[in-house]
Amino acid sequence: MDVIIEQYFDLDIISDNFSVVLDGFWQTLLLSAIGGALSLTWGLILALLRQTPGRAGAPIRGLAIAYIDTFRGIPMLLILLLVSGSLGAFAAEGTLPQSIGIPRWFGKPDPFWYGIMAITITYGAYMAEVYRAGIEAVPGGQMEAARSLGMSYRQSMRQVIVPQAVSKVIPPLLNDFIALMKDTSLVSVIGFVEVVQAGRDIQSETFNSSALTLGAIFFLIVTIPLARVVDRLIARQQERTSRTGGGAGPAPTPSPATAGPTGGPV
């Protein structure tokens, strides 16, 4: 028993390395915040492209569907390796300018930005599907009413459909964000020190896992409250739905804060 406690909860190791692990977690938070914001935006754009109306919109719809299917179907780790391996090579060949092939924007190293790209590419596809569920859950009469007032398709989407769709899917989007946050640890594979890598480095120096435990605790401090927020939002939506007796949102999913190894939605 003592051996276990010492292996995972060695207070000396935790206090000695607290600031290193906290620095790592700060990088995790940065990856999550920037990657999350970009994924939310890119996902909405993809969802709208997927809904392009009419016969003329068919090629755009097709491309959007192909993109979403492709990047939901590939592990993010693979995307990360593809991005980080090839962009640098293109820059070296001169196919891409140095500033894009080896991005060092805002003083952050290139693995950080490769990570942001991989997160956005992958989670944009996941979130596009969430937005799509929201858009499809808005009753058809809403678009008809907007169009019958003379509003264009774009105006109707912007003013009437998207605001309703987004408010319906905030809980599942938050769920995806929790999964995204956990997946940022993959960026350690290309040499970026975030919280998991920081803990691993300490583990290999000390043969003790307590720094990783500390990292896990940092994660839980953020993800558990987020999961509670999701639950509360879902409860509120259900209350609303049962009161107005209609206009139900897409089926809410339980929070994946405690889901599988990488927690990615499938």
Place this chain on the structure above:
Amino acid sequence: MADAMLQLEGVTKSFGELEVLRGIDLEVAKGEVVCVLGPSGSGKSTMLRCINMLEPPDDGQIYLEGTDICKQGGKGESGWDVDYVRRRVGMVFQQFNLFPHKSAIENVALAQRTVLRRGQGEARTKAAALLKRVGLADKLEEYPERLSGGQQQRVAIARALAMDPHVMLFDEVTSALDPELIKEVLDVMRELADEGMTMVVVTHEMGFASDVGDQVVFMDGGVIVEQGKPKDVLESPKEERTKRFLGLVLEH
């Protein structure tokens, strides 16, 4: 006819194999109220939806104030001058279709701002005046979920009126309402008719049709079976199908 607001000539519409409209001819004079009756599935709603191009007709002509709104013909929305039509034709739906994320006054102001490019102040002033006119002066900032069905439908009427339409289409606007709420909506429509609004009203309210209608149209199986003065059609129908329908409706 010089003062025709709306003319339909040989309008047809199919959904796949199903022929919903099989050649509709109809003329609506300026200021006239036409009430459309008929069993469900007779094509009444589809006719209205063709008039404002929510469902573009397959064939035939529709003239709005003398202008052929199906200029280029052919199927598909791109062939039709959709904006021209919708800015002149207001529509009210059975299910109200208010925007649930906007208050009553914002519901009425939204399209004024986006379509007519009215400023926020002007749009809201007009919206407030219209909501007052439909008896909802005290509900301006209320959200749809907190309004009764009758109140929601009156907001929807105000919303359509805000675009200064030349014709108003009503698609079974009282069918989803509790009986005690029907009158408040019909009263608003009656006032509109008195003020000279041109209206095409699909309804099951026989009382409204006979009191307010200048013309009653009976549709069945995608064609107009009989039309004329309310008194003639409702009290002494000539066609067998009309008689049967009215018999069934008036029985209870």
